[in-house]
Amino acid sequence: MAIGEVYNNIKNKIPENVTLICVSKTRQIHEIKEAYASGARDFGENKVQELMEKYDNLSGDIRWHFIGHLQTNKVKYIVGKVHLIHSLDSIHLLKEIEKRYAAKDEIANVLIQINIGKEATKTGIAVEDISLLIEACEECNNIKIKGLMATIPIGNEESCRKYFTEMKSIFDNLKTFEYKNVSMEFLSLGMSKDYKIALEAGANMIRLGESIFGNRDYKK
Numbered sequence: 001m002a003i004g005e006v007y008n009n010i011k012n013k014i015p016e017n018v019t020l021i022c023v024s025k026t027r028q029i030h031e032i033k034e035a036y037a038s039g040a041r042d043f044g045e046n047k048v049q050e051l052m053e054k055y056d057n058l059s060g061d062i063r064w065h066f067i068g069h070l071q072t073n074k075v076k077y078i079v080g081k082v083h084l085i086h087s088l089d090s091i092h093l094l095k096e097i098e099k100r101y102a103a104k105d106e107i108a109n110v111l112i113q114i115n116i117g118k119e120a121t122k123t124g125i126a127v128e129d130i131s132l133l134i135e136a137c138e139e140c141n142n143i144k145i146k147g148l149m150a151t152i153p154i155g156n157e158e159s160c161r162k163y164f165t166e167m168k169s170i171f172d173n174l175k176t177f178e179y180k181n182v183s184m185e186f187l188s189l190g191m192s193k194d195y196k197i198a199l200e201a202g203a204n205m206i207r208l209g210e211s212i213f214g215n216r217d218y219k220k
């Protein structure tokens with residue numbers, strides 16, 4: 001099936017309030033154009049360099065989502081180019097984003113990435129550290145926290161559901177507070193293999209790569 005057809009099939013099956021992000025890392029420009037032609041506007045990249053190249057080579061009203069680990073020394077390249085940064089995971093990074101966005105008089109929209117499975121190999125902050133990060137964000141002028149993101153440990157349906165449900169309850173709990181610069185609008189969970197479970201658990205943003213574009217080939 002063609003990329004556009006696959007995109008529309010999925011898009012038609014998910015609730016209208018859900019943002020479907022086409023994860024285009026490793027994909028060619030023509031593949032992104034194919035998805036775009038069928039209506040896709042939200043695209044996700046996990047490397048700054050690759051995002052910059054695609055940003056320069058594509059026109060139109062694409063909303064770029066930065067979904068990978070963001071190194072502080074690369075923040076300066078993405079200012080004003082990214083619709084949403086999904087991977088705020090430290091106060092150090094928060095301060096760099098604030099500084100770089102303030103310098104260009106831009107506002108950064110970000111999600112806090114949580115290491116919900118407490119995996120040593122993964123980025124994201126610990127659940128216990130969320131409030132410190134929020135307190136630091138309340139002091140900022142150029143950052144808005146819009147919600148939460150997580151990538152969960154590989155596992156079975158039951159473990160996926162458990163982690164997604166935990167994320168949803170953290171999200172719902174934060175929603176009950178009023179913090180400056182913070183609104184819980186987006187819960188970014190779910191990838192190709194587990195997005196249906198994520199939607200059942202209450203995600204309203206899903207990030208799909210292989211289920212839209214086919215298997216990734218990192219050697220290309």
Ligand SMILES: *Cc1c(COP(=O)(O)O)cnc(C)c1O
Pocket residue numbers: 023025046067068151190191192193207208209210211
């Ligand atoms: C690659 C990636 C995805 C998409 O993964 P698929 O399995 O191809 O759907 C989603 N989120 C993040 C953070 C990713 O790096």
